[in-house]
Amino acid sequence: MLLTPTTARPWLGPDSRNRPWPGHGAMMVRRREALDALYPAFGSWARLGLGALAWALGTGGAVLVGRGVAEGGDGPASAVGIGLLLVGTVLGGVIVATGSALARAIAGWWTLTTAVRADGGRVDATPSDPDTRRLHDDAVARDRSTGRAELWRPPLLPRTLAVLLLAAGVVVLVVQAVLGYGEAATPYAADDVRGAWLTQVVAAVVCLLTALLTASGLRRVHRARMHRVAHDEPATPSSDVAALTPALGSGAIVAGGTLPPPGAVTAPPAWAGPPSVAPTEAAAEAAPAGASAPEPAAGTSAARRAPAGPLVRLSDGRELGPGVTLVGRAPRPRPDERVDALLAVADERVSKTHLTVRVEAGRVVVVDRGSTNGTVAYLSDGTTRELSPGEPHELGDGDAVVVGSTTVTVGEAGDDVEHTVLRHPAGS
Known part of the structure; x- marks a missing residue:
């Protein structure tokens, strides 16, 4: 307009x-x-x-x-x-x-x-x-x-x-x-x-x-x-996958430059290593004949792989794997830079190479790559911080960063992390 x-x-x-x-x-x-x-x-x-x-x-x-x-x-x-x-x-x-x-x-x-x-x-x-x-x-x-x-x-x-x-x-x-x-x-x-x-x-x-x-x-x-009026706009029809709501304006999030067709089986990335066997399956194979397999420990899932670092997910539900991921409109590594994944976000407010996310055992580090519109971190204590270009910033459980219209959060998928960081917003 x-x-x-x-x-x-x-x-x-x-x-x-x-x-x-x-x-x-x-x-x-x-x-x-x-x-x-x-x-x-x-x-x-x-x-x-x-x-x-x-x-x-x-x-x-x-x-x-x-x-x-x-x-x-x-x-x-x-x-x-x-x-x-x-x-x-x-x-x-x-x-x-x-x-x-x-x-x-x-x-x-x-x-x-x-x-x-x-x-x-x-x-x-x-x-x-x-x-x-x-x-x-x-x-x-x-x-x-x-x-x-x-x-x-x-x-x-x-x-x-x-x-x-x-x-x-x-x-x-x-x-x-x-x-x-x-x-x-x-x-x-x-x-x-x-x-x-x-x-x-x-x-x-x-x-x-x-x-x-x-x-x-x-x-x-x-x-x-002051909430003296009620919200009078009707909701839009539900999407096909109600559980995954893409960030506004982000479009498809593409890893490695292509988005596989629905139902396609994709090979694991290079950093994933050989496929691992779930603990219960390995125990069942090692158990003598006739012995019953041990019950899985409480809170574990045989289908979930052993965690290689904190869970990092985008606002549409996709998870980032361990290693170094570049996030941006058309991310490209520097000539001497080694990265494990490229994650493209179709958002005009996001720079071509906007953010580096490094997922390691026990911590997540993000670095703003000199983006035009900047990157804001929402910390779990309710405060916010605008990242300085080139300065590493470690995120803890419950923290989130906002890249254009996309939110990258650290925490378990079942947690309402995005509400936690806004429970007591600073300066609102």
Whole structure:
């Protein structure tokens, strides 16, 4: 959309927020990313400057129209004034359309937290389970406490001040127009009196419309932040594989440059080594004839291979293997660099070679490769840290890094890691 930054466009559509989710925590991670992109776009100085230009064109047109009336229709003042009013109206319409889309998207992301259950499903008419109610109550309380003075803090503060100034201007212009109405309405009034009165009326209309439209966007955003409205967007149909929800805009995640067809049997990577035999199978082979195989230990699975390091997974459910993996739009190793896997993410916010992930026995180390949009780490204690290019950063269990619209988490697949790192977000 025109006047919308590229970083905010992926988060505007309703499908980006009303799709199936693997859990409430995964939705909260996406909501944080979306709002971090949408709020700067909504409060951008570029849009504010263009809005001020549209208001100035409308006010200037009002002055010229009044001057044309004062001149008795002689001269080009009236025609130029009408032209300025039309140009200001068109420019203002574009700005309002952009702002309305951004405000609608922001409101949708804020209120989405009460529309998703703990298991990722959508809230329906049935009573919510205790976990869902707790998650909703915590999120609403946090949003309200941090958003109480939202209108008086950047990025909304300039627009709040603009609404107050425009409202004051409307009052002054209306009072002047009312006081001069008697003289302008008399049949013997001079043309300059009618012109001044018309200028005040048209300028008041321009200021009033600008104030109302700006206040409407602010009101929608703030009411959603304070959860004074309900999420009213229907959920999109479930995907074929509901358990795997790809990150927004990430498309297919390709390892080694190709994505195998469904059902295909792929060979293990070079770093995997020879296939291992599950402990229970090996014990069964080694046991003497007639002896029963030992029972597997609690919590183990015969189908799961012995872990070669912490579990590292992407937001679509795929796991990274041990060794060095390059993540990016089109990752390529340096000439003297040895890597075990290349993982491509189709996301315009991700650099070609964005991140290095090294999975070792007992630890995971990530390195930002000088990416354009940077990499943010969400730590399990609720704090965040933006990675410095080239500086290794070790991730612990429950930590996550965000690469564009993709989340890489460290932890067991059954844990709601993405909610854990946002339970007490810093600076929200």
